[in-house]
Amino acid sequence: MFGIYRKILTTGVLTEKFARKKRATQQVALESRETGIDELGKKLQATIDKRFAGSLHIRQVDAGSCNGCELEIHALNNVYYDIERFGVHFVASPRHADVLLVTGPVSRNMEAALRRTYEATANPKWVIAVGDCGACGGEFGVSYASCGAVANVIPVDAVVPGCPPTPLDLMRGILDLFSC
Amino acid sequence: MNETNELAHDVALSMEPAAHFHLELSNRGVEFQAISPSPLLPTQFLEVAKPGDWGKVASVAKDQAWRWVAGWAEDEGNLFSVSVCLELQGTYLVLRTRTDGGNPFLPSHAPYFVSANRPERHMRDMFGIKFTGHPDPRRWTRHQAWDSETYPLRHAFPKEGQSPGQTPPDKDYPFFKVEGHGVFEIPVGPVHAGIIEPGHFRFHAVGETLLNLEERLCYVHKGIEKIAEGRTAESLARLAGRVSGDTTVGHAFAACLAMERAAGLEVPLRASFIRGLLVELERVINHLWDMAAICNDVAFAFAYYQFGRLRELWLRDNQALFGHRLLMDRIVPGGVNVDVTLESSERITKSIKFLRRELSELVTIHDQNSSLEDRLVAAGHLRVEDAQTLGALGFVGRSSGQSFDVRKDAPYSPYDQLEVTVPVENQGDVASRFWVRYKELWVALKLIEQLLEKMPDGEIATPWVSPPPDAEGLGLVEGWRGEILSYVRFGEDGKISRYYPRDPSIVNWPALEKLVLGNIVPDFPVCNKSVNGSYSGNDL
Structure with a gap:
């Protein structure tokens, strides 16, 4: 001990x-x-304090990703980035979420599940499409098995491109959505 | 055993595995042709003349204890070819037969090999080839994105599909039923309660005890095999790097190896060494992450943050030295596109030293924590016999007595010049899968040192030269999860006509269904994490 x-x-x-x-x-x-977190974090926290009374709840949905994006989203919670300190929490249910963080491409086999997750999320809600695949279909595009971009299936409010986006890119993406 | 039999047995033992296989096929009256030289060198190759003999072939393979590695099909116009890769004592052998394009069917290998079960269901869904005698007639890869009479991997099927509009939910899948007093069903997924890939698990439990688990996967099927068709070699390497994001190096390596073998291209030795280095770096970051996650799933937050911290340092090293945190797109056909400088070599050496010191400290704490031991020891036990039957790979196999490691048993460059030790245990529980990862991590660090030390001078890539149409190649490498197979065939103009990647997850997923039985429902997350199959790598 x-x-x-x-x-x-x-x-x-x-x-x-x-x-x-x-x-x-x-x-x-x-x-x-590794710089940039400090400044970025301050801004993020100020925005979240102002608009979400201090806490922003995110439900992450993998709608067909290769799992590369998930690795970097996970990294947001490691001790270096520790995104929770800015009031950003990952939650287990779409019912608790303000934001859906969706990675793609949206596979046809996940299409219905993604729509249902979106419907289950209470208003007001925002959707951030993550990664090149979530943004435009990326390496997979549109095919018999893939709907491509997240925006082809549910309304999207912001996009964080990258293959995969780094933790800092992700933080910047969340900030950009709520700063405007 | 009588004298003649004994003699035959001795002869068999002294024979090379493939020759022994040929002998037994002849004895059973199977018509076949061993093609020499093999089009899939260094893998041996034979064609079975009559599709009706396909089951007999599996029976011989089973008797001789071959491992069923992978199976894939190809649309040849009027015919479908089906190929199966087997392995015994480090010898790989590919068998191929052809069936009529109008009414394609073959005897199933699944009654002999569990690992053939889902791949054959996949071939049926994608090509419409029926496997007679298959124990499970249900669909697997197909949900509702295409109908039961169309087959996406047939050439006639358009890449963009045929059914526009919304895909309906897959709500009528015939799950196994378990009935009885007090039995209840827990459906979980496809969207899980964490930052994790999607898949569906159907549990049957009595109280807290699991009676049955059924996996329903393929939710992230994104048509990788189909969209590979028509790509250039370079573009295929990119796609291979996204079969499973956490294994981006492993899959790109296997795919490039397959393409280079098809093209008869010799990769510079320095490039091979850098590839080895990248694969081992990938092993380090993933093992650290899994060790963190296993601890997290039993609420030991301390270790989660500590291992996670160490992993982040290595990700940053990757970014600084090779320009990408996960090392995507560093392996290209013909070699690599990043070099190792003296400074980077020094930085890696420093990081190794630091990691070793930290690991020694952490593992002492880990080892002395009895409440942790209480959760990990005996949980999710996979018996040695079951692991063998399933052909379990990587740390899942090696925690249950299966020592196979491509780097050691069928070495390829650069591992043919390195000393690889393979840690094996027989305990088979979650604790064992944790410790095998830990030991593999140390082996990886040693390998990185060897690679840096012996790194030869020279070019890091050789110019890519496309092979003639129909050239095919097979790449087999040991990724961090275990053996990865990659099959590639070229068409006209150096474009890919067929790509099939077999991630070790395809073989290991069924192990999870076995090892959770008798455990309590709340232990499922840690059992799952200890196996850590890739959904994306399985679903393709």
Whole structure:
């Protein structure tokens, strides 16, 4: 048990906005080079505070992705990005969600499930299409098995291109949607 | 055993596996032709003359303990060809037969090999080839996006499909029924309660105990095989890199290897070494992530964040050194498009040192945590016999006594010049799948060091030269999940006419149905994570 506490203490706070002291390891200095989170996070938090009373709930839907986008969406929750501190939470049900974060291309076999998830989400709601495939069909396009872009199936409010978009791209995408 | 039999047995043992197979086929009166030299070198190849003998062939393979690796079909106009890849003691063998295009049917291999079950259902849905004697007549890849009388991989089927408008929900799939006092059914998915790929699980439980699990996959079927047709080699490599995003390097490697073999193209040694390096980097980031996720699924948040932190560092290294966090599109036909400089080599070496130190520290904590052990040990037990029957691959197989590893048993460049150790356990539970990943991670770090140390000078790619029409190739590599097979055939103008990737998930998904039995429903997430099949890689 003490081992856990010791490790937590010696690892220190790595979350990039708040990395106060570089006491933990040499590696921290290397890690902090990834910039942009600080500024971006501040803006994001201000927007969410103003428009969503401090918390924005996201339901992620994989509608046919190769799972590359999912890996980067997951990374938003790791200690470096820790998107929860800005008030962004991933929730388990579309009933709890403000935003659907949809990766694509939308496969024909997921089309009905995506429509139903959209219908199950309470108003007001927003949809962000993630990745090149979600944006325009990407490498897969439209075929007998793929509807292509998310916008071909449900209304889309913002698009975050990239193959896959990085965690910073994703944060920027959420910010862009609510800043205008 | 009498004397003659014993003699025959000894002879068989001393024979090369393929020769032994030929001998037994002749003994059973199967007409076949071993094509030499094989069009799929280094894999051996034989054609079975009569489709009616196809079942007998499987029976011989089963008797001789071959592993059923993969099966795929091709539309040849008036005929359909079906090919099956087998493996025994590191020898790969491809069998092929042809069936009439008007009324295509073949004896099924599924009664002999579990791993043939879903691939044959896939071939039936995509080509309309009936497999007689198949134990499960239900559709698999087909949901409602096309009707039961049309087959997307036949040449006559248009790429864009035929039924415009909305795709109806797939609500009438005939799931297995389990009935009895106190039995209830839990449908889960396709949209799951997390950041995870879609698929449907149908559980039958009594109280908390699972009696049965049925997987219903193919929700993310996006027509990869069909849209591969007509692509250039370079474009196919990109597509292969998106068969399963977490295995982008592995699939691109296998596809490029297949294309280069078809074209008879020799890749510079330095390119092979860099490919090996990229595959091992992919193994490191994925194993770290899985170890994190397994801990997360039993609410051990500490380890989730620690392993996740280490993974992020390696992703950033990837971005800094190779220009992409997941290493997509770094492997191209003919070689690679990124080089390893002295500085990058130094940075990787430094990262390895740091990771080793961190892992040693974390694993001590992990090991001393009895509540964690309580959740992982004995959960999701896959028996050694079951793993063997299923032909389980990668860490799923290696936690249940299956030692096969392409890097060691059928080495390809660069692994033919490296020392590969393969950790194997017999415990078969979630804990074991955690520890095998941990051990594989250490092996990967050692391999990266060897690769950097022995990295030869030279070019990183050789110019791509398209092969003549009909050239075919087979690539087999060990991805982080296990053996990946990639089959490629070229058509006119150097364009792809057939691509079939077999992700290890296709073989490993059925293992999950086995290993959850008798476990409690709340342990399903951790059992699932310990196998971590790719949905996208399975559904194609």
